[in-house]
Amino acid sequence: MNSHAQEQGQERDGRQVVWAVVDSDIGPLLLAATGEGLVTVTFHATDAVRDKVLERLASRLGAEPVQEPGSPLLAEPIRQLAAYFAGERRDFELPLDWSLISGFNRQVLRELASGVPFGTVVGYGDLAGRVGQPRAAQAVGLAMGANPLPVVVPCHRVVESDGGIGGFGGGLETKRQLLALEGVLPQPLF
Numbered sequence: 001m002n003s004h005a006q007e008q009g010q011e012r013d014g015r016q017v018v019w020a021v022v023d024s025d026i027g028p029l030l031l032a033a034t035g036e037g038l039v040t041v042t043f044h045a046t047d048a049v050r051d052k053v054l055e056r057l058a059s060r061l062g063a064e065p066v067q068e069p070g071s072p073l074l075a076e077p078i079r080q081l082a083a084y085f086a087g088e089r090r091d092f093e094l095p096l097d098w099s100l101i102s103g104f105n106r107q108v109l110r111e112l113a114s115g116v117p118f119g120t121v122v123g124y125g126d127l128a129g130r131v132g133q134p135r136a137a138q139a140v141g142l143a144m145g146a147n148p149l150p151v152v153v154p155c156h157r158v159v160e161s162d163g164g165i166g167g168f169g170g171g172l173e174t175k176r177q178l179l180a181l182e183g184v185l186p187q188p189l190f
Contacts, residue, residue, distance in 0.1 A: 017061055019054065020069035021045045022078055025085045025181070026174045029151075032057055032065055033073040037095030040148045041081075043170035060100055081151065085181070090118035092152045105143040107131050113153045119182045123161035145169050151178065 017039070019032040030045035030053055031038065039061070042053045054065045068074070076094060083089035096113075098106055111130050116122045122130075124144075125137040133139070144155040150170060156178040160166045168175035179185040 015061060015063040016073070017057055017063045017065040018068040018071040018073050019057075019065045020067065020071070020074050020078070021050065022069075022081065024081060026170065026177050029081070031074055031077050031081070033071070033077060034061065034063075034097045034099075035073065036097035036099070038077045038149060038152060039097040039100060041150050041152055043150065043174060077152070084151070087181070090182075094152060096149060096152070100148040101146060104131075104133070104136070104139060105146050108140055108143040109147055109149070109153050109155075112155065112158065116154060116157045118154075119184060121157045121159045121179070121184055124158055124166065125161055127158060141167065154178075157182075157184075 015034060017032055017034050019030060021028050021030050023029075027043065028045040030040070030042040030050055032040045032042075032053070040053065040057065042049060045053075057065050069078075080089055080092050080094060084092070098110075101109060108127060108131055112122075112127060115130060116127075123137075124140045125134065128134055128136040128140045140158070144158050145167070147153055147155045147169070150156065156168060156170075156175045158166060165172060165175060165179075176185060180187045
């Protein structure tokens with residue numbers, strides 16, 4: 001493999017992974033994309049978090065991720081996320097690369113992405129029922145925790161049936177902020 005191909009973030013099979021860290025209302029987000037589409041969104045993208053994510057992406061996708069904030073593969077995700085946080089966009093229309101997740105988790109996340117619109121919430125058990133596994137609420141919780149595309153695939157919209165907010169990989173404060181942005185929860189007073 002020549003070093004030029006590696007520098008471009010491509011391996012033998014031509015797979016390319018580009019990434020950038022962008023600021024948002026919920027802190028720095030690491031976005032990574034392949035030729036297929038957006039492959040991951042990571043919260044709290046400090047240097048330590050970033051290094052761990054890039055290492056995982058390299059091993060899972062078989063290509064060394066390249067920092068390229070100006071990449072055409074990232075332009076639309078960056079633009080749509082900025083519009084979402086500015087309150088100007090309710091739905092993401094982005095190609096997604098689902099290769100980091102499979103099986104039941106992918107099935108649940110695809111249903112979430114297509115079936116739970118902005119400003120609404122769904123219970124873990126309800127979401128399990130939508131994919132034909134009504135008793136799999138706990139497995140749905142695990143699928144939400146494994147979501148490689150939070151915000152875009154809105155796991156923040158999945159809550160407990162008793163009215164509890166439920167868990168969240170990005171932290172409960174982040175989940176509250178996203179639900180407040182969408183008008184599901186009141187905005188904090190300060």
